[in-house]
Amino acid sequence: MKELLEEIINGWSSATREKFTNHPIAQKIRIEFPNKIRDYISETHPSFIVKSSAGAGNWANVAWLSILNPEITTTTQDGIYPVYLFKADGSGIYLSLILGTTNPAKSLGKKEANKQADNISQYIRESIDGLKNWGDSSIDLAATTALGKSYETSNIVAKYYPSELMPDEEILKKDLMDLLVFYEQVPALWMKIKRDEASDINFSIQLTTQVDNIPLPKPFILLSGISGTGKTRFVKQQAISSRQDASNYQLVPVRPDWHEPSDLLGYISRLGDKGAEYIVTDFLRFIVAAWKDVIESIEVHEISYKDDCVPYWLCLDEMNLAPVEQYFADYLSVIETRYWENGKYSCDPLLNASIFTQVADVSKLRNSLNLEGDENDDLWDYFFKNGISIPPNLIVAGTVNMDETTHGFSRKVIDRAFTLDFGEFFPNDYQHYFEPKTQAKVLSFPVLSQVDPDLMTKVESDKDAQKSIQFLESINAELKGTPFELAYRALNELLIAVVCFEPKDEVSLQAVWDDFLMTKVLPRIEGDGEKLQDDGEHNLFNKLESVLAFQLSQIWESEARPDLLRENINGDVLTIPCRSKKKINWMKNRLSDNGFTSFWP
Known part of the structure; x- marks a missing residue:
């Protein structure tokens, strides 16, 4: 690691005057340095996430590499985490325990976020034996941007390695492993901070949590x-x-x-x-x-x-x-x-x-x-x-x-x-x-467009995707010969939904299938009696009900399926009746009453 850090630091000043895209120094920060750190910590902290950045489209004022404990945070914008911070002038590098302040600043304002960071930093230093004497509470990154300077104000404790006096490999590794030992005590303290239970720290505002x-x-x-x-x-x-x-x-x-x-x-x-x-x-x-x-x-x-x-x-x-x-x-x-x-x-x-x-x-x-x-x-x-x-x-x-x-x-x-x-x-x-009992869960953007077998192995309730495939085959058997028959895209999107919601058991898996029917299958079905194969006694909805009573056997007659998009106001799981059963019955009655039906209210 010593040679790698020296290469980055010594090449930083000249690199930042050159084009960013595919620059060797940027690649060392983005690829070689993270791989080296992962080699160091893979056995002792296999769940930790290593991220780094030399900039986004252009050179960063302060390049960094962070080590994140998912129990605290998965983003550098919030939480507490160890980080290597390269000085903007290329004169050295800090190994720091730092507080992410980007998200708090967005929600609280910069002034209040900085005040909160000072309180938390002091609390962490005083709560972990040996941390205060491990390094310095202030750092100078020679930063010229607001983001670079924010790292200085959110530092909890840090050690500095000047370019001309870079320690040997053993010391660099020991400092990192010592800091990770201190970091192991942070999750419990962080939970206390979030719950406002630490009696020796006065929080004037509610903390923003990931x-x-x-x-x-x-x-x-x-x-x-x-x-x-x-x-x-x-x-x-x-x-x-x-x-x-x-x-x-x-x-x-x-x-x-x-x-x-x-x-x-x-x-x-x-x-x-x-x-x-x-x-x-x-x-x-x-x-x-x-x-x-x-x-x-x-x-x-x-x-x-x-x-x-x-x-x-x-x-x-x-x-x-x-x-x-x-x-x-x-x-x-x-x-x-x-x-x-x-x-x-x-x-x-x-x-x-x-x-x-x-x-x-x-x-x-x-x-x-x-x-x-x-x-x-x-x-x-x-x-x-x-x-x-x-x-x-x-x-x-x-x-x-x-x-x-x-x-x-x-x-x-x-x-x-x-x-x-x-x-x-x-x-x-x-x-x-006036006092809601439930709330919507927070949604984010997709991170995949195609499912492969490796992704499915992470789903405990359907590791080989066979349950979901058989479920869709049974539905498609009833839709065959109608304009509503499903193709490969439907299977791919069902499996994407399974990967996104990660059902842990059979009930949760059937909840994903239930919502897939509501979001992807039933909206496609509309028409009159002829189109829906209504002969007076049976129609497409009767056939679907018969199949689904078996395929959704864990939730079809109960109110025990988990709601995937809502939760109780305290964060507990919200249970509801089967959605597709109610919707199919509504569409079937609409067909009977009006001679035409559709999904849309």
Whole structure:
């Protein structure tokens, strides 16, 4: 490790004056250094997460490598963790125990977050024997940016290694292992801090804690239901749960006259005498903002993304006032091209790179996209060569009301969406209007588009995917010969849902299947008696009920299935009746009463 650190430190100053992308020093920080640390700690702390950064598109003012205990945090933006901090001037490196302050600063403000950090730092130093004498409570990173300086103020204790007096390998390793021994005492202290139980520390504000977000199976959600149930508010609250200032939220009201993608993505205008100009929309600016927040580094055709970034929620309000298949056509096609592999993400462009060559004043377009400044050079170059695609952290949520003023959905739209009957998944409860008894869980963006056998082995209740495959085969046997038959995409998305929700037992697995029926299968079914094979005594719904009574035997007649998207207000598991049983019965009765039925209320 000594030689590696010396190479990084000695090469840092000259490296930061050169192009960031694929620079050898950046690669040493991002790949070689983390691998070395993992070798050191793999036996003693196998669950710890090692992350590092030399910058995101451009050089960081202060490069770092962090070691995270998942019991405390999985992000450098919150919690307490050991970290190596490289001085901005390349004169040395600190091994520090530090407090993540990014999330607290967003929710509390910088002043209160710093005050809280001082209190917690003092409490940790006084609570762990030997920590106070292990190193210094103050550090100087020679930082010139606000982020770099924030590391200085959030340091708990640190040791400094100057470039000209780098210790030998044994001392470097011993210092790290000693700090990890101290770090083993932090989880219990952190729990006390979160619960405000430490009597010797005066917390003036409630601490911000890391929330375990649930990755959605799809980044495109349809929230259907009657007006006034809180669909739009739900989307904004999801954004705020990740970032208090709601800068990761954008509301776009859909207009009835939208009939092509340019209504969302913008268009080239040739009016005036200054040549072609691209008219930028809020939708496009928000996509670029999400890209700026998520990138770790940029290569020729792929982007390495941060795994601790927040989801960006875009709400298309009253989405079906205009025909979705027309104005949203580009997104519906491109969403199927998203691909993740080894921390890298790729996707076909929503806005083709050819657009940039048609515009007379490219710098004006760059400014319109809020990409001015040297720190955005690499991202702008990437867009210029590859176009602008769907960011991995973007979630599009469309609110939907079904009445005489709105349009229906084709199966192309439904197959690409995660449909939530809002009244069923998040029911209004008048009796608890002032004091809610339940709350929505915090949702995040997908992290995969394809399931492989290795991913399934992590699911305790269905390690080889055979249970889920047999479940879908039994459903598809009844749908065969109808327009509602399911294909490979349905199986892949069922398995993605299983991986996302990680059911631990048979009841939880059947809960995932139940919600899959509600979000992906039943929304596709609509029509009259002929289409639904209604002969007066039997129809498609009767056949599905017969199959599901067996396939969902653990939850079909009980109220014991866990709610995957809600919980009790105290965080306990909320149990509910089988959703699909109720919905199928409702659709069947609607067919009987009206001669026609659909999923949509």
